[in-house]
Amino acid sequence: MEREKLYHVALDDYEHGIIIRTLNDKKTDLMNEGKSTDAIDDLIVKVGTAPQKKFKVIKERDEAR
Template structure:
């Protein structure tokens, strides 16, 4: 089964807010000793996406 792809359009401000919130969530997971692989993957996709 082929996975569906989803696209969202974010302006510069929204993109920065999403990256900041995800980074804070990642930091919290690291402090708790939990896995961050899925979050890292999504965070990198957002950072590397076209503006």
Template sequence: MREDERILCLNHYEHGIVINALNNLRNGLIGERRPTDAVDELLLKAIDAPYQKTKRRSQHAAR
């Protein structure tokens, strides 16, 4: 069976919010002495996510 992938486009600010939220979740799990494996993997994926270059339209294209 093929796994579906999802692509999520975030700006710098939104990316920071996701990283912060995942880190807070991880810290909470550690405080409760619960496993953090899934959150750790997702946090690393979010941190290492590649940048996508956006196409900027020139001012001349709008004419």
């Protein structure tokens, strides 16, 4: 049995807010269409409660220069 793939995305506070607002807008659209919002609800909880972790970003030098 293959393990489920997990993805980790680094977001700043501004980007995190955009994701939450976009998910809420999509949820509203689905509700207005009378469709299920279960998947969006799960994503809102997952993104909204994701732990913050500090880390350093190391940029690679451009070898072509």
